[in-house]
Amino acid sequence: MDEQFELGTQETQLLAHPDxxxxxxxxxxxxxxxxxxxxxxxxxxxxxxxxxRELLAKHDMVATGxxxxxxxxxxxxxxxxxxxxxxxxxQQVGARIAEGMIDLLVFFWDPxxxxxxxPDVKALLRIAVVWNIPVACDxxxxxxxxxxxxxxxxxxxxxxxxxxxxxxxxxxxxxxxxMIAG
Numbered sequence: 001m002d003e004q005f006e007l008g009t010q011e012t013q014l015l016a017h018p019d020x021x022x023x024x025x026x027x028x029x030x031x032x033x034x035x036x037x038x039x040x041x042x043x044x045x046x047x048x049x050x051x052x053r054e055l056l057a058k059h060d061m062v063a064t065g066x067x068x069x070x071x072x073x074x075x076x077x078x079x080x081x082x083x084x085x086x087x088x089x090x091q092q093v094g095a096r097i098a099e100g101m102i103d104l105l106v107f108f109w110d111p112x113x114x115x116x117x118x119p120d121v122k123a124l125l126r127i128a129v130v131w132n133i134p135v136a137c138d139x140x141x142x143x144x145x146x147x148x149x150x151x152x153x154x155x156x157x158x159x160x161x162x163x164x165x166x167x168x169x170x171x172x173x174x175x176x177x178x179m180i181a182g
Contacts, residue, residue: 022132022158029153031103034093035063035071036085036124038115041108042067046074048108048139052146053077059151062096064089090120094127100159104151105135106142132160 033056037045045067049056053075063071065084072079083089096102105128115121128135136142145151 021161023161024156025159027103027155027157031059033059033061033104034102035106037067037108038110040110045108048142049075055146086117090124094124097127097131097133105133107137
C-alpha cells in the first residue's frame with residue numbers, strides 16, 4: 001500500500017469533525033427509498049422508475065404528492081404518498097430522513113427554474129447530507145445507485161452521532177449563568 005495515503009490514528013482524529021462521531025447503522029437489503037420530482041422532471045422520474053420497476057419492487061417507496069400517485073399508477077406498486085412538495089412534502093421526507101426512516105433519496109429537481117418552495121428543497125438536500133443518506137438528483141446518478149450491489153444486500157452505513165452537538169449546552173449551567181448575570 002502506498003504510504004502517502006495511509007492515515008494513522010492521530011491524522012484521522014485531526015480530520016474528524018469535532019462535534020460528532022459516526023456510528024455504524026445496519027441498513028436492510030430492502031431499502032426505504034424516497035422519490036421526489038419537480039413538475040418538469042416527473043416524466044424523467046417516471047421513465048426511470050418504469051425501467052427499474054423490478055428493482056424498485058424489492059424496496060419500500062415513499063414519495064411526495066403527485067409524484068407518488070403517478071408512480072403508484074405507472075408501476076402498479078405500493079407507494080406511500082406524502083403531501084405535495086410545496087405543501088410540506090419535502091419537509092416530511094426530510095423529517096423521515098432525520099428519524100432514520102429513509103435509506104436513499106432520489107430527487108429529480110429542476111435546476112433551471114426556481115420553485116416557490118426553494119428553501120424546502122435546499123433543506124431536504126442538506127438534511128440528506130447531514131445524515132449521510134445517498135442522493136441521486138438525475139437519471140445517470142440514479143442508474144449508478146440503483147444498479148449498485150449494495151442496493152440488494154444489507155449495508156452498514158456510517159450514521160453521524162450528533163449527541164455531542166445536541167448536548168453542547170448544559171441547561172443547568174446556562175440558567176446559573178443567567179441568574180448570576182441578572
